[in-house]
Amino acid sequence: MTGEKVALITGASSGIGAATARLLAERGMRVVVNYLHSKDAAEGVVADIEKAGGQAMAVQADVREADAVRVMIDNVDATWxxxxxxxxxxxxxxxxxxxxxxxxxxxxxxxxxxLKAAFVVTKAVLPHMTGHGGRVIYLGTGLSRRPREGMIALGTAKAALTQFARYLAQELGPQGITVNVVEPGPVAETRISSVIDEEQNHRLVAATPLGRLARPADVARAVAFYAGEDSAFMTGTTAAVNGGTAMY
Known part of the structure; x- marks a missing residue:
């Protein structure tokens, strides 16, 4: 995709979102760094992108709130x-x-x-995508397929998100819009990783054929694949980024 393309990354002030924003900008996209509370961190991501020669803007919005998302999209529309x-x-x-x-x-x-966040933000971006294609990528989790103690809320919700994505892929395909899911396993250097103690971490690494946990950049590269032209004939799919911990 060329520099004319605009990518909105929700929750992009840190972790996977920030890594994705930097990578998509590096590959020539103009990037919208959405955040909820972390204004300084989001602006830091934008500064990194601009320093590297890319284009980015930070926009605050709670993606569960339709009015807030509408204001954010109007801002992006007016700018890019x-x-x-x-x-x-x-x-x-x-x-x-x-x-x-x-x-x-x-x-x-x-x-x-x-589901409300996915519903609201997807509804808001579709009008611009309709008629000339687009890319929708949702971040899921391996926990939706492979349960772990205490993670029933996250795993169940993300499993619902993955099925939601498949239905959208079927409906939006005739409009040239692809919808795919990236499902990381445990990822180091993120907020979620803070709930994994050292013993759990060692067990997870030992169970991973590639010998380490994923890093945000590993996940960002899978997202970038779905955002680009090489995946143009792929929709309704799920990419597992877990180093072989689970093989589907």
Whole structure:
């Protein structure tokens, strides 16, 4: 894709989102760095991109809120003319506990947040994509296929997101819009990695044929593949970025 393409990355102030923003900018896209609270970090990502010769802008919005997303997209439209690539990476809060200790508010709330955010932000970007194609990439998790203790809320919600993506892929394909999912396993250097203690970390690494956990840059490269022309005839697919921990 050329420099005319605009990529919106939600939750892009750190971790996978920030790595993706930097990589897509490096590959010639104009990048919208969405954030919720971390303004300084988001502006730092933009500064890194601009220092490297790319184009980027930081825009605040809670992607669960339709009005906030509408304002963000209007801002992008006014500046760059619309979004061609959506990377929905923003992670909404979730409880880490067993099912027996969990309330419906915790489990149902995570399901609602996950799907509402994907629904709202995708609805907002589709008008610009319709008629000339586009790329939609959702960040899932290997936990949706391979359960881990205490992660039922996140794993269930992301499994629903992956199926949501397949339905969109079927519906939007005739318009030239592809919809795919990147499912990382455990990723170092992210907020989620902070819930993995040292013993768990050693076990996860030992179970990974490639001998280490993923890094944000590993996931970003898979996202960039789906955002580019090499994946033009791929839709409704899921890429597992887990070093071989799980093989589907």
């Amino acid at each position: 003319g619309g979004v061609d690539v959506l990377v929905h990476n923003a992670l909404t809060p979730y409880a880490i506990k067993s099912f027996q200790d969990m309330t419906w508010t915790e489990l149902g709330g995570k399901l609602d947040d996950e």
